[in-house]
Amino acid sequence: MDRLSPAASAEVHWALRGRAREVASLLSMYRAFLRRPGNRLRLVPSECPSCPGCALDDVAVVRDELADLYRALPPESRRALGRVLHALDEEFRRRTLPASIPFLIGLDWRGRPYAWWHRRVYEGT
Numbered sequence: 001m002d003r004l005s006p007a008a009s010a011e012v013h014w015a016l017r018g019r020a021r022e023v024a025s026l027l028s029m030y031r032a033f034l035r036r037p038g039n040r041l042r043l044v045p046s047e048c049p050s051c052p053g054c055a056l057d058d059v060a061v062v063r064d065e066l067a068d069l070y071r072a073l074p075p076e077s078r079r080a081l082g083r084v085l086h087a088l089d090e091e092f093r094r095r096t097l098p099a100s101i102p103f104l105i106g107l108d109w110r111g112r113p114y115a116w117w118h119r120r121v122y123e124g125t
Contacts, residue, residue, distance in 0.1 A: 008080030
């Protein structure tokens with residue numbers, strides 16, 4: 001299942017105080033990346049990662065945003081979005097390759113290693 005039901009979408013909208021369109025937009029970006037042609041996909045880094053809009057050119061940043069919104073949801077809505085993300089993540093794992101040197105990925109602003117979706121092969125590597 002890679003879509004939220006109408007009821008789950010309404011729950012997300014209520015829980016995130018009107019940010020359901022943001023969730024829908026981010027899911028649309030994630031799906032668009034996965035619809036690209038070819039068996040193997042490479043992530044594309046943002047040309048301007050410090051710009052909030054441009055940063056979303058990198059599908060790993062899109063997935064970060066979805067993870068943040070997921071964590072903000074109450075349990076029922078989190079389960080519904082989790083099912084959608086699980087299906088999309090499976091496809092993402094299948095169609096992208098792990099980075100050969102994942103330790104070069106670095107740490108996020110909290111000092112933690114980046115999530116698994118950042119440790120995939122990018123264009124130009």
